[in-house]
Amino acid sequence: MASIHIADRCLCCGGEQLSAFPAVLMPFVAHRALGWQPVRIAEDWQMAHLQTGIAYSVCNTLYCRDCHFVFLDMRFDGEAMANLYRDYRGDEYVALRDHYEPGYAQRNAGLLDGMGYVDKVEDFIGGVAPGIATVLDYGGDTGINSPFRHRAEVFVYDISGCEVVDGARRLSRDELRRGAYDLIVLSNVLEHDPDPERLLREVCRYMDGGTHLYLEVPAEQLFMRFGEGMDAARNKHHWHEHINFFTRPSLQRLLARCGLAALASATLVIDEARPNLQVVGVLCRLVGGGAGNG
Structure with missing residues (x-):
């Protein structure tokens, strides 16, 4: 049960x-x-x-x-x-x-048609880590929003069991391999997970010194309205699928605990018609380029 x-x-x-x-x-x-x-x-x-x-x-x-x-x-x-x-x-x-x-x-x-800001994500990642050839979209659902799907080899791991779109290939957990990917994407996943540190450490297992991790979470409108302090929590009256609301300091602390160093970050607008709909993207690597945390 x-x-x-x-x-x-x-x-x-x-x-x-x-x-x-x-x-x-x-x-x-x-x-x-x-x-x-x-x-x-x-x-x-x-x-x-x-x-x-x-x-x-x-x-x-x-x-x-x-x-x-x-x-x-x-x-x-x-x-x-x-x-x-x-x-x-x-x-x-x-x-x-x-x-x-x-x-x-x-x-x-x-939503099934995909998000319209994937090109912004690709531009952000490509500006720091050009030449991405292999991508693992961890928690990538159908792969509809996977960056570089039309120009790289893209693999998707997701618990939903949904069929993936053309241009992506689904992997089981047993098929995941350390160091096999130039880029691992963890986009709009951490806000759903009951143990974000455990999840992030799991993802780090598949990284090596040459792997970049692109992590993306919502830029919560709650924080835009009330700031990143106790007033925001006091005014959070209901919970849905997003059970974690990350502030920038909390995300920085989480990355550090998992042995990750942020190379660059950006706030991206999801929909130009609704400029308050934003995400925070962070591109990371393992500290010192070492082995992932087990």
């Missing part, structure tokens, strides 16, 4: 100076990952100390006072993650999400 554990320290810097603020786990995530459905508290329940209405799954927003990382206190186990991301954006996924979030099915149709 899928389960959770509650985080008691920062997942980026390891600090224990955490502040907690009450929040709600969105019903789609609670239902698909954990089998928890909302319940309506009716008058005929005759509950003396509960108000009538819909009860959702409660949680906490955690804030690290050391590196300003903002994150969901619930950490999903492997079964919960498999439930949530199985056949990602497939028919069953879309139907359940559209039930809780009417209009999602229409929005999803646009």
